[in-house]
Amino acid sequence: MSETQSRRVAFVTGGSRGIGEAIVHSLAANSMHVVAVARNSEKLAALVAGMTAAGLSVEALSVDVADGAALAAAIEQTIEKLGRLDVLVNNAGITRDGLFMRMEDRDFDDVINTNLRAAFVACRAAARAMIRAKWGRIINIASVSGIIGNAGQVNYSASKAGLIGMTKSIARELAGKQVTANCVAPGFTTTDMTDVLPPQIKDKVLEIIPLRRFGTPVEVAQVVAFLAGDTAGYITGQVIAVDGGMSM
Numbered sequence: 159m160s161e162t163q164s165r166r167v168a169f170v171t172g173g174s175r176g177i178g179e180a181i182v183h184s185l186a187a188n189s190m191h192v193v194a195v196a197r198n199s200e201k202l203a204a205l206v207a208g209m210t211a212a213g214l215s216v217e218a219l220s221v222d223v224a225d226g227a228a229l230a231a232a233i234e235q236t237i238e239k240l241g242r243l244d245v246l247v248n249n250a251g252i253t254r255d256g257l258f259m260r261m262e263d264r265d266f267d268d269v270i271n272t273n274l275r276a277a278f279v280a281c282r283a284a285a286r287a288m289i290r291a292k293w294g295r296i297i298n299i300a301s302v303s304g305i306i307g308n309a310g311q312v313n314y315s316a317s318k319a320g321l322i323g324m325t326k327s328i329a330r331e332l333a334g335k336q337v338t339a340n341c342v343a344p345g346f347t348t349t350d351m352t353d354v355l356p357p358q359i360k361d362k363v364l365e366i367i368p369l370r371r372f373g374t375p376v377e378v379a380q381v382v383a384f385l386a387g388d389t390a391g392y393i394t395g396q397v398i399a400v401d402g403g404m405s406m
């Protein structure tokens with residue numbers, strides 16, 4: 159028998175570092191109980207210890223989102239244990255960059271599985287509890303690459319454009335139940351994902367960002383926190399770019 163959490167419950171994939179860590183922090187700071195998901199359990203344990211010490215309500219689950227059965231089970235167990243699931247943030251994402259003429263099938267499939275298929279599995283598993291509650295927020299983290307494309311990222315931009323189309327369709331299917339679904343599309347944001355870029359590439363990137371700087375995880379997380387709250391209840395099927403103007 160589950161004991162229903164009095165706080166709203168948010169499930170955030172890729173919640174151990176970068177943008178996901180900032181999202182976990184923002185939602186918990188808005189009085190939600192947050193389940194942070196990633197593969198590295200040590201990193202998750204450190205995050206939970208730090209946030210709990212700061213008075214935030216956070217727990218961790220070590221799950222590989224590319225394993226659809228494990229991801230669906232994690233969501234079902236969360237709903238069973240906590241009695242509700244109000245907010246789903248599909249943030250876990252990977253890159254396997256390379257020019258498309260030389261791209262291996264495996265690099266295409268891995269990126270689609272982690273960035274797109276996992277989000278589909280998670281949305282389907284989470285939607286039932288939201289529909290039952292007649293309240294829910296699905297927020298999928300897309301990318302500027304899914305809007306304008308990016309040379310060297312056919313797999314990644316396909317996964318993110320797919321996420322945008324999927325989110326709009328889910329928004330249409332669930333609108334009647336007061337469940338919203340939106341995308342947040344970051345541009346270049348300072349995290350482990352972009353730290354690996356060579357300095358000369360970073361300089362080139364800065365030239366195409368109208369605001370002439372990389373974004374921060376907190377700038378993305380604040381938009382997610384807004385979309386996850388009551389005041390965003392009339393926003394659905396949208397893509398909010400947080401990209402320094404790159405996609406305008």
Ligand code: NAP
Binds near residue numbers: 347
């Ligand atoms: P990051 O620093 O590389 O962090 C990725 C997070 O996802 C980590 O918590 C990682 O933890 C988790 N993760 C990766 N693969 C996973 C898997 N198979 N199962 C479970 N968790 C997994 O990335 P980020 O820069 O914060 O990016 C977060 C999201 O924003 C991604 O969807 C990314 O595509 C998107 N985005 C980022 C940028 C940017 O410039 N940084 C721009 C546009 C969009 P583990 O490794 O422990 O699993």
